[in-house]
Amino acid sequence: MNSPLNQNTVDKRLDQLLEKITELKEEESIAELQHLLHQGVDPRELLACCMGGMRRIGNLFEEGRYFISALIMAGEIMRSATELLSPHLTPEPVSGGGGRVLLGTIKGDIHDLGKNLFALLLQSHGFEIIDLGVDVSAEIFFENAKQQQPDIIAISCVLTSGIDNLQQAINHLKENLPHPRPGVIVGGACLDQRVADYVGTRQWAKDAAIGLKICQQIMREAEGNQA
Ligand code: B12
Incomplete structure (x- = not known):
């Protein structure tokens, strides 16, 4: 599905999503992810944004500005995001043929x-x-x-x-x-x-x-x- 949002709007919304994740706002982040997904934004872009958020949270932790509780909350956000995005990221599981x-x-x-x-x-x-x-x-x-x-x-x-x-x-x-x-x-x-x-x-x-x-x-x- 092509996104009805133009690339500028998508980029702006992704920046906002990155902020929300970095601020550990789980509900808002997941609602925004859901919204962008329904608007047809590429789920790989959304996953990359979540991983960017994880890196930023990790850096804040390293700098001593976030504590272990923030890593735990980050893990929860990433888990919910993965659950939401997974069905859109990969084709249906195929049985056999790999290893x-x-x-x-x-x-x-x-x-x-x-x-x-x-x-x-x-x-x-x-x-x-x-x-x-x-x-x-x-x-x-x-x-x-x-x-x-x-x-x-x-x-x-x-x-x-x-x-x-x-x-x-x-x-x-x-x-x-x-x-x-x-x-x-x-x-x-x-x-x-x-x-x-x-x-x-x-x-x-x-x-x-x-x-x-x-x-x-x-x-x-x-x-x-x-x-
Ligand atoms: C969430 C999180 C946690 C959660 C983890 C929850 C969970 N169920 O996984 C909790 C709270 C448990 C946690 C604990 C700790 N954490 Co932590 N955590 C993070 C955080 C913020 C996100 C990690 C994440 O899930 N990323 C998203 C996933 C999807 O990315 P990923 O793991 O990189 O995986 C991708 C690839 O690496 C690859 N991949 C992964 N595995 C494999 C395997 C194979 C075979 C292949 C091919 C590919 C592959 O595939 C994925 C997609 O491409 C990172 C910050 C960051 N920069 O990532 C810190 C981070 C990893 N944590 C860190 C630290 C220090 C800790 C603690 C030691 C903190 C403490 N003082 O207690 C503890 C360690 C606990 C332990 N014994 O493991 C440091 C590690 C620094 C280092 N270089 O060693 C980081 C980098 C934060 C930082 N910048 O300081 N953490």
């Missing part, structure tokens, strides 16, 4: 909103998700990988303080899983090339859409090896 993905957030980290968005995107492209939740240790990833035999293990890491646990989990999986080993992909806000090198993985993404492409590539390579 099996064992997914979890690394030990010490309880952020799950990004992980859940990534799971949703994968499901809508035919992947089956086995979600281990948050605060998942190397041993739990390993035990589940042994039992469930996934094609891919995907680990979310948002906190910088989770990086050592991430490295430990990747080493544990590399050392103990028998060949052919599932592909491992890591993702989340704290990932960059330096972190990926440090934890010992080639496959990483800061963004769920790039993560999906990498998972599809891993599946193509695995099929190529079987042929």
Whole structure:
């Protein structure tokens, strides 16, 4: 659906939405999101605006102007926004055709909103998700990988303080899983090339859409090896 609002109006409304989110006005933010969605504004633009709000709240927290209660409220806003936007962001879940993905957030980290968005995107492209939740240790990833035999293990890491646990989990999986080993992909806000090198993985993404492409590539390579 094309938006009846012109781009200038949309940009202005998105700026206002960003302000509302940053000020932690949950009800107003969700009402505005609903309104803009009905006006035909691209849900990806709306999601990007919410994530921008999260970054601003995070920065205010770092500067000591917001406290932990603000992060909790931010999480609630992001959860409601994701619930509202999800059906509009991805096609209907497709069953089969992708691969099996064992997914979890690394030990010490309880952020799950990004992980859940990534799971949703994968499901809508035919992947089956086995979600281990948050605060998942190397041993739990390993035990589940042994039992469930996934094609891919995907680990979310948002906190910088989770990086050592991430490295430990990747080493544990590399050392103990028998060949052919599932592909491992890591993702989340704290990932960059330096972190990926440090934890010992080639496959990483800061963004769920790039993560999906990498998972599809891993599946193509695995099929190529079987042929
Ligand atoms: C909401 C929030 C919380 C909520 C989380 C609620 C929840 N259920 O997830 C709560 C209140 C629990 C929380 C707690 C804390 N938080 Co917090 N939190 C945030 C905040 C504001 C938003 C996070 C969010 O949901 N973003 C939206 C999602 C959709 O984005 P995302 O996670 O980046 O995910 C995207 C990608 O990264 C990717 N992705 C994610 N996972 C994966 C996995 C794979 C495999 C792939 C491919 C892709 C992928 O896909 C998503 C879409 O593209 C951020 C600020 C920010 N800049 O993001 C701080 C932030 C992450 N938190 C921070 C901190 C410090 C904390 C605390 C330590 C605070 C404290 N003193 O207690 C605790 C830690 C608790 C713990 N042990 O985990 C810091 C982290 C700094 C750092 N570099 O380590 C941030 C950056 C704030 C800041 N600027 O200081 N937090």
